[in-house]
Every structure is written in C-alpha cells, then in structure tokens.
Amino acid sequence: MASTQITKIIGTRTLSVCNRSLATSFFTRNQRFHTSARSQLPDGPIPRKHERLLGDVHSRGIGVLRDPRFNKGMAFTLEERQILGIHGLLPPAVFSMEEQVRRTVENVRKLANPINQYVYMLSLLQRNEKLFFKVVTENVEEMSPILYTPTVGLACQTLGHVYQRPRGMYITINDKNHIFKMLCNYPEHHIKAVVMTDGERILGLGDLGAFGMGIPIGKLNLYTAMGGIPPHQCLPVMLDVGTNNEQLRNQDTYFGIRQERVTGDQYDEFIDEFLAAVVHRYGQTTLLQFEDFANHNAFRLLEKYRNKYLTFNDDIQGTASVCVAGIMAAMRITKKKLPDNTFLFFGAGEAAIGIAELLVTAMTQEGMPEKEARSKIWLIDKAGLLVQVGGGRSEGASPEKIPFLKEHKEMNDLLEITKHLKPSVVVGAAGVGQMFDKAFLNEMAANNERPVIFALSNPTSHSECTAQEAYDHTQGRCVFASGSPFPPVSYNGKTYHTGQGNNAYIFPGVALAAIVASMHHISEEVFFIAAKVIADLAEESDLEMGRIYPPLANIHEVSTNLAAKIVEYAYANNIACTYPEPVDKLAFVRAHQFSLEYESFVPQVYSWPQQK
Numbered sequence: 122m123a124s125t126q127i128t129k130i131i132g133t134r135t136l137s138v139c140n141r142s143l144a145t146s147f148f149t150r151n152q153r154f155h156t157s158a159r160s161q162l163p164d165g166p167i168p169r170k171h172e173r174l175l176g177d178v179h180s181r182g183i184g185v186l187r188d189p190r191f192n193k194g195m196a197f198t199l200e201e202r203q204i205l206g207i208h209g210l211l212p213p214a215v216f217s218m219e220e221q222v223r224r225t226v227e228n229v230r231k232l233a234n235p236i237n238q239y240v241y242m243l244s245l246l247q248r249n250e251k252l253f254f255k256v257v258t259e260n261v262e263e264m265s266p267i268l269y270t271p272t273v274g275l276a277c278q279t280l281g282h283v284y285q286r287p288r289g290m291y292i293t294i295n296d297k298n299h300i301f302k303m304l305c306n307y308p309e310h311h312i313k314a315v316v317m318t319d320g321e322r323i324l325g326l327g328d329l330g331a332f333g334m335g336i337p338i339g340k341l342n343l344y345t346a347m348g349g350i351p352p353h354q355c356l357p358v359m360l361d362v363g364t365n366n367e368q369l370r371n372q373d374t375y376f377g378i379r380q381e382r383v384t385g386d387q388y389d390e391f392i393d394e395f396l397a398a399v400v401h402r403y404g405q406t407t408l409l410q411f412e413d414f415a416n417h418n419a420f421r422l423l424e425k426y427r428n429k430y431l432t433f434n435d436d437i438q439g440t441a442s443v444c445v446a447g448i449m450a451a452m453r454i455t456k457k458k459l460p461d462n463t464f465l466f467f468g469a470g471e472a473a474i475g476i477a478e479l480l481v482t483a484m485t486q487e488g489m490p491e492k493e494a495r496s497k498i499w500l501i502d503k504a505g506l507l508v509q510v511g512g513g514r515s516e517g518a519s520p521e522k523i524p525f526l527k528e529h530k531e532m533n534d535l536l537e538i539t540k541h542l543k544p545s546v547v548v549g550a551a552g553v554g555q556m557f558d559k560a561f562l563n564e565m566a567a568n569n570e571r572p573v574i575f576a577l578s579n580p581t582s583h584s585e586c587t588a589q590e591a592y593d594h595t596q597g598r599c600v601f602a603s604g605s606p607f608p609p610v611s612y613n614g615k616t617y618h619t620g621q622g623n624n625a626y627i628f629p630g631v632a633l634a635a636i637v638a639s640m641h642h643i644s645e646e647v648f649f650i651a652a653k654v655i656a657d658l659a660e661e662s663d664l665e666m667g668r669i670y671p672p673l674a675n676i677h678e679v680s681t682n683l684a685a686k687i688v689e690y691a692y693a694n695n696i697a698c699t700y701p702e703p704v705d706k707l708a709f710v711r712a713h714q715f716s717l718e719y720e721s722f723v724p725q726v727y728s729w730p731q732q733k
C-alpha cells in the first residue's frame with residue numbers, strides 16, 4: 122500500500138469500542154482528539170480511575186440513548202444508529218438539532234405553568250445534555266426566568282415534589298470525617314468548579330435547608346449556558362447542616378436532615394473539611410463558589426478562605442460587580458460622575474455591603490478620598506438608618522457595617538429618610554417586597570431629573586417594586602434595573618426594556634476565567650474589572666431603551682469577553698497557573714468552551730503521509 126490507512130475516529134463511543142487507551146486520552150482531553158496521544162498512553166489495563174470514567178463510554182446500544190452526555194435523540198443519523206447498535210430503537214425519522222431546538226421551545230411554551238416548564242427543561246437535561254444547553258443558550262432571555270430567578274425560587278420551595286434524578290452531591294453534617302471518601306463516589310473526575318450552599322438564605326426566601334440545592338444546580342446550568350463551561354466540570358453541592366425552618370422539617374416531602382442547624386465549631390470544621398476534601402480530590406485550583414449562605418456566615422467565610430482557595434462569594438462580590446456596572450452605565454444617562462451622587466441602600470447585608478464597598482473603590486478610583494466616598498453611602502437595616510448614635514449602635518453592628526455607620530440622628534422610615542437625604546441612587550437589597558411604593562418613587566422623581574432605582578431583591582415576589590411601577594411613579598424618568606426580569610414596560614407611548622441587575626452577568630465570566638487560567642485566587646480587583654467591562658458593553662442603543670446592561674441574549678459572548686479580560690489581568694498579576702501564557706487570550710478562552718453541537722459518531726478515514 123502506498124500509504125498507511127488508519128481510522129481517525131470522532132466520537133468517544135466508537136473510539137472506545139476500537140481502542141480503550143485512545144478513548145481514555147480522548148475523553149480526558151475534553152473531547153479533543155490528539156493523534157500524538159497514542160504514543161503517550163501506557164500499555165496494559167487502564168487504571169481504575171479511568172475505568173469508571175469510561176464506564177458508560179463502552180456501552181453501545183440502548184446505553185447510548187440513556188446517557189444524556191451522548192444522547193442525540195432522533196438526531197442520530199442512520200449510519201450512526203447502525204454503528205452504535207441502536208438502529209430500530211428510535212422512530213425512523215432523523216431530525217436536525219435545529220428542529221429539535223424549535224420543537225423544545227414550542228413544547229416549553231405550551232406549558233403555561235413555570236414550574237412545569239422548569240420540570241420539563243430539567244428532564245431534558247437528564248435526557249439530552251447538548252440539546253438542553255443549545256436550547257438555553259440560544260433562547261436565554263426566555264429560558265433564564267424558567268431555570269433561574271424567579272422560577273428556581275419556586276422550584277426550591279417545592280423541590281421535594283420536583284426532584285427526579287440525582288444531580289450533584291448532598292453532604293450532611295453527619296458525614297463529617299468522611300467527606301473525601303464521599304467525594305470519591307462522584308463519577309466525574311475532572312471537576313473544575315463547585316457551587317455550594319447550606320441553604321440558609323435562598324434568594325429572599327429564607328432558610329430552605331436541603332431544598333436550597335436548586336440554586337447551585339441553577340447557577341451551574343448558567344455556568345454552561347452563559348459561560349460555556351463544560352457541564353462535566355461542574356459540581357453542585359448541598360452542605361446540609363439542618364434547617365431552622367420548622368415547617369419545612371415537618372413536610373413529608375422534605376429530603377434533608379430533620380434537625381435544627383448545627384452552628385459554631387462543628388459547622389466551621391464541617392466547611393473546613395469539605396473545602397480541603399474538594400481540593401484534595403480535584404486540585405488546588407478548583408473554583409469554590411459560595412452561594413446563598415446566610416449573612417452571619419457569608420462574610421466571615423469569605424475572609425477566612427479568600428486567600429487560601431480559589432473562591433468567591435457570589436452574593437457579596439458578584440452582586441457588587443453587577444450593581445456597580447449598572448450604576449456606572451446609569452451615569453452615562455444621568456450625565457453625573459459617581460462622586461456627584463448620594464447613594465441609599467435599603468438593606469445592609471451581603472448584597473448591599475458588597476456593592477457599597479465596591480462603590481467606594483470606584484469613587485476612590487475617580488479621585489475621591491475614601492472617607493469622603495464612604496460619606497456618600499447610606500444604608501438601612503432592620504433597625505433603621507446605619508447610624509452611630511453616641512457609639513451605641515456600633516456595639517451591635519456587624520464588622521462589615523461599621524465602616525458605613527454615620528454620625529446622624531436615628532431614623533427608620535424609608536420615605537422620611539429619602540426626604541431627608543435626597544439620594545440620587547437607591548438600591549433595594551433587603552429581600553422585602555414592595556418597599557418602593559408610590560410615595561417613595563414620587564419622592565425620588567421630585568428630587569432627581571433621572572432617579573436611579575435598582576430593585577435587586579429576588580425572586581420577583583420580593584422585588585422592591587415592579588418595572589412598571591418604577592416608570593409610572595417617576596413619570597418615565599427613572600433609570601431602572603431589577604434582580605429578577607420584568608417584561609418590557611410601556612410609558613407614554615414609549616417602550617422600555619429594563620435591565621436585569623443580576624450577578625448572572627458576572628459569575629459565568631469570572632468562573633470561566635478562573636478555570637481556564639487556573640487562577641490562584643480571586644482578588645477584589647477582578648470584580649471591579651468585571652464591573653467596568655460590563656458597564657462598557659452597554660451600548661447607546663441599550664441605554665436609549667432604558668437598559669443599562671448589554672442584552673441578556675448576548676450573555677454568552679459577554680461572558681467570553683469578560684473572561685478574556687480577567688485572564689489578561691491574571692497573567693499580568695502572576696495569579697494564573699496555566700502554563701504557558703496564551704498570546705491571544707480571547708482565542709484561549711474560546712478554545713476551552715463547551716461545544717453546543719452534536720459530535721459525529723461516524724469514523725472518518727484519513728491518510729498518513731507516504732513514508733519515503
């Protein structure tokens with residue numbers, strides 16, 4: 122023969138059938154085939170670790186259809202059906218992925234009830250992963266309210282009914298001292314990101330215990346749909362230490378441990394052990410995202426671990442970033458500089474304090490001394506305005522509130538405070554719905570030509586006001602954003618598409634960068650960079666229609682560009698461990714993203730160059 126014919130095989134299943142070693146390499150390299158891998162592979166039996174990894178890959182026949190990572194439903198071609206031994210197991214028609222996407226969207230629309238839509242989509246994920254992510258990514262504005270806020274809140278509240286199949290890991294306080302062994306039960310070996318919650322502050326819905334698992338699952342679905350992070354690299358975790366929600370504990374469908382929350386040293390040791398076990402199992406640069414922990418744990422755990430692990434708190438830092446981005450973009454409408462404003466926060470928790478701190482950074486970058494920047498920011502908590510009152514208040518204030526305490530008389534009525542302080546920017550982040558009423562919004566409009574009003578609390582039922590209310594009661598002059606999405610608003614013959622001030626604009630891009638660059642840790646500066654990138658990506662046409670964020674429909678591209686900027690920062694500041702440094706950061710990021718297209722299972726033939 123003039124040239125040696127070999128088979129280049131695309132598609133892990135066929136590959137595994139022909140050559141186990143090659144399949145191992147193929148799979149561990151994120152489904153990118155390298156011919157050079159052949160010589161690097163050890164002979165003999167594949168180590169146990171890979172055996173499990175390849176467990177499903179060996180199967181032909183019905184197993185292919187039952188594995189969501191490889192199933193294409195009726196998109197398998199006749200040739201593939203024959204090769205894989207599934208011919209006859211499907212109806213004869215062959216549909217394209219585009220047809221499948223269209224039909225899925227139609228089916229979702231037919232289900233008017235959001236929770237049914239959520240269940241439908243999650244069962245698609247459990248059936249056909251590629252199709253799920255293709256549908257969500259290409260229809261993100263329509264799908265995000267179903268898979269994320271507000272419906273995910275409802276899904277968490279009813280998770281006992283909605284639960285279908287295992288996803289992620291449930292680790293309880295009773296598993297202390299065994300967590301590493303438990304992690305070894307997880308079938309994926311290449312986890313790069315863990316999103317975990319203990320369920321104590323789920324959105325604005327309070328303590329939902331183990332039902333809070335809906336949130337890490339939802340966030341990680343967005344990692345892939347909005348950031349292109351491969352789903353097999355993501356692990357959602359519920360850290361179940363009990364729940365203080367007695368009603369929930371007594372529900373017959375409740376599936377968490379039925380006891381009050383464990384606190385103190387036991388809790389801390391549990392979290393410590395979990396984090397150490399994760400990095401022991403998956404490596405020091407595994408990203409650890411804290412999500413929806415209660416305030417009393419969130420701040421201190423962030424302080425404890427921020428320089429020890431690759432970690433961030435989404436509710437504090439991600440929210441800060443997206444809100445400051447929104448405020449910066451809003452300044453292009455109000456024509457003010459940040460230091461020209463008075464900021465008032467309704468709420469002084471994770472979200473509000475995180476935003477306030479990043480605002481201080483932003484104002485100091487504009488040349489304002491820190492003390493003066495802090496003087497521009499006022500916060501309200503359950504006890505009213507954060508004031509010092511002869512030092513009495515500071516005794517009770519948590520450490521993160523102290524830098525914002527003011528020497529001022531006590532006040533606790535939002536309207537009175539607004540009349541008195543005349544803020545130009547108000548941010549609602551207390552998790553209490555309907556606090557921005559007509560009188561309050563009228564007052565904001567009376568004091569400002571373009572009042573900036575953010576109603577960040579989630580889900581929609583906890584939003585401080587609706588978009589329609591904000592426009593109606595400010596004569597259409599407000600600059601509005603909300604944590605949960607609102608449909609377009611009509612006021613005085615004009616339609617406004619309001620922006621979603623949600624950390625979903627931040628965490629997929631930050632996580633993508635952290636993963637691909639194997640960042641050592643995530644500094645505060647990363648969130649400031651992210652805020653600037655997102656603020657700049659809002660175009661004049663967005664601002665004109667009332668939207669201070671780039672359209673959610675573009676979020677995959679937005680996250681990709683954001684990640685590239687952060688990767689650049691990471692290499693410039695020596696916190697990237699991936700070697701060598703890529704020249705083209707954007708191309709580097711794209712090369713790591715999950716492909717939304719089906720892979721072919723048909724072997725392709727090519728020739729080696731003729732040997733002389």
Ligand SMILES: NC(=O)C1=CN([C@@H]2O[C@H](COP(=O)(O)OP(=O)(O)OC[C@H]3O[C@@H](n4cnc5c(N)ncnc54)[C@H](OP(=O)(O)O)[C@@H]3O)[C@@H](O)[C@H]2O)C=CC1
Binds near residue numbers: 435471622
């Ligand atoms: N849009 C987004 O991307 C995000 C939105 N959020 C939303 O923000 C909300 C708050 O979250 P988070 O900051 O983490 O929660 P926290 O529990 O940390 O903070 C809540 C804050 O609101 C204050 N508060 C509660 N009730 C009242 C009241 N009746 N009057 C005045 N203040 C009150 C609390 O006061 P005290 O300190 O006295 O207890 C606390 O300061 C939630 O709805 C959450 O969904 C959160 C993260 C991201």
Ligand SMILES: CC(=O)C(=O)O
Binds near residue numbers: 323325579624
């Ligand atoms: C969006 C989010 O993280 C929250 O509401 O908690």
Ligand SMILES: [Mg+2]
Binds near residue numbers: 435436
């Ligand atoms: Mg959250």
